[in-house]
Amino acid sequence: MIYDWDEKPELNITPLVDVMLVLLAILMVIAPNIVYEENIKLPQGSTTQQLSKIPPVHISVDNEKNVKINKDTYLLNSFIDNFALYANKLDKKATVLISADRRLDYGVVMSILAAVKQAGFTEVSLATNG
Numbered sequence: 001m002i003y004d005w006d007e008k009p010e011l012n013i014t015p016l017v018d019v020m021l022v023l024l025a026i027l028m029v030i031a032p033n034i035v036y037e038e039n040i041k042l043p044q045g046s047t048t049q050q051l052s053k054i055p056p057v058h059i060s061v062d063n064e065k066n067v068k069i070n071k072d073t074y075l076l077n078s079f080i081d082n083f084a085l086y087a088n089k090l091d092k093k094a095t096v097l098i099s100a101d102r103r104l105d106y107g108v109v110m111s112i113l114a115a116v117k118q119a120g121f122t123e124v125s126l127a128t129n130g
Contacts, residue, residue, distance in 0.1 A: 054094045057121075059111060061100040076108065080115040087119035099127035 065076040100109045
């Protein structure tokens with residue numbers, strides 16, 4: 001018996017494909033019927049205690065660097081000191097929304113953000129048109 005070394009063996013993957021297609025069909029038929037249910041016991045909530053809604057603080061800066069906190073207007077140069085005094089009247093858990101004109105320098109917005117953080121506010125957001 002002489003062996004031909006140039007002959008390449010061919011793999012027959014047809015049975016493998018057939019088995020995989022049958023398993024896929026079985027999975028597709030059975031999967032919608034599988035229901036996983038875990039019984040959990042949730043704690044009871046308190047109906048006597050109500051959450052108080054803390055109004056957010058809106059800070060807006062226009063192109064002329066006028067800073068408006070809710071309804072009060074300040075100049076940018078005096079904003080840091082005035083906001084420290086103004087923040088004493090506010091709840092530190094309130095959300096602060098900062099909106100600035102897009103033509104302002106990045107450093108101006110970051111100085112306002114730093115002043116808000118130094119005043120003790122932790123929830124600070126930058127507002128966008130998106």
